[in-house]
Amino acid sequence: MINVLIVEDEIAISRFLRAALEGDGLRVHDAGTLQRGLIEAATRKPDLVILDWMLPDRPGIELLRELRGDERTRGLPVILLTAKGAESDKVAGLDAGADDYVVKPFSPRELLSRVRAVFRRRAPQH
Numbered sequence: 848m849i850n851v852l853i854v855e856d857e858i859a860i861s862r863f864l865r866a867a868l869e870g871d872g873l874r875v876h877d878a879g880t881l882q883r884g885l886i887e888a889a890t891r892k893p894d895l896v897i898l899d900w901m902l903p904d905r906p907g908i909e910l911l912r913e914l915r916g917d918e919r920t921r922g923l924p925v926i927l928l929t930a931k932g933a934e935s936d937k938v939a940g941l942d943a944g945a946d947d948y949v950v951k952p953f954s955p956r957e958l959l960s961r962v963r964a965v966f967r968r969r970a971p972q973h
Contacts, residue, residue, distance in 0.1 A: 849966070850874045852893035854884035854910060855928070856903050860951070864897060864928075867955035868962070881905040885913065888920055895962065900929035900940065908943050915944040924965045928953065 851868050855861040856879045865875045876891050878884040881902045888896065888910075896914070900907045907927070914920040927940045932950040940948050946965050949958055 848872070848874050849895065850876065850891060850893045851962075852876050852878060852884065852887050852891060852896045854878045854881070854887075854896060854902065854907060855899045856880065856901075857899075860899075863955070864958075867959060871959050871962075873962075879903070881907060881910045884910050888914060888923070893923070895965065896923060896925045897928050897958075897962075898925055898945075900927055900931050900936075908940060911940070911943050911945060922969075924969055926958075926961060926965060928958070 851873050853861055853864050853875060855864065861877050865877070868875050876887055876893065878887045881904050898907045898911060911925055914923055914925060924946045925944065926947045926949060927945040928949045928951065930951045937948050947961050949961060
């Protein structure tokens with residue numbers, strides 16, 4: 848089963864994501880802060896991280912950079928899910944190593960399609 852880590856501080860969005868992802872057969876774990884996201888990524892070793900940029904303790908893009916800088920998590924797929932919709936933000940997120948970038952508000956169908964696309968790109972033989 849595919850494990851997804853959601854790093855999102857807004858409980859309503861986190862619950863919405865959980866329902867959509869679990870409805871598609873994925874196992875979901877939550878973290879509401881960057882620090883908790885680091886711990887969850889290290890201990891649970893998810894197959895994908897859905898990461899909010901604006902977290903209460905530090906910007907989520909810092910977690911993305913830490914994941915990319917660590918040999919153990921360098922290849923972990925990350926989708927940034929954020930209200931930051933300016934072109935410069937998208938470029939910064941993708942250049943920092945995000946595999947995809949989704950702007951809030953978002954459609955759960957589109958997000959699920961993007962999750963599937965990330966996995967197709969990562970393992971095209973499956």
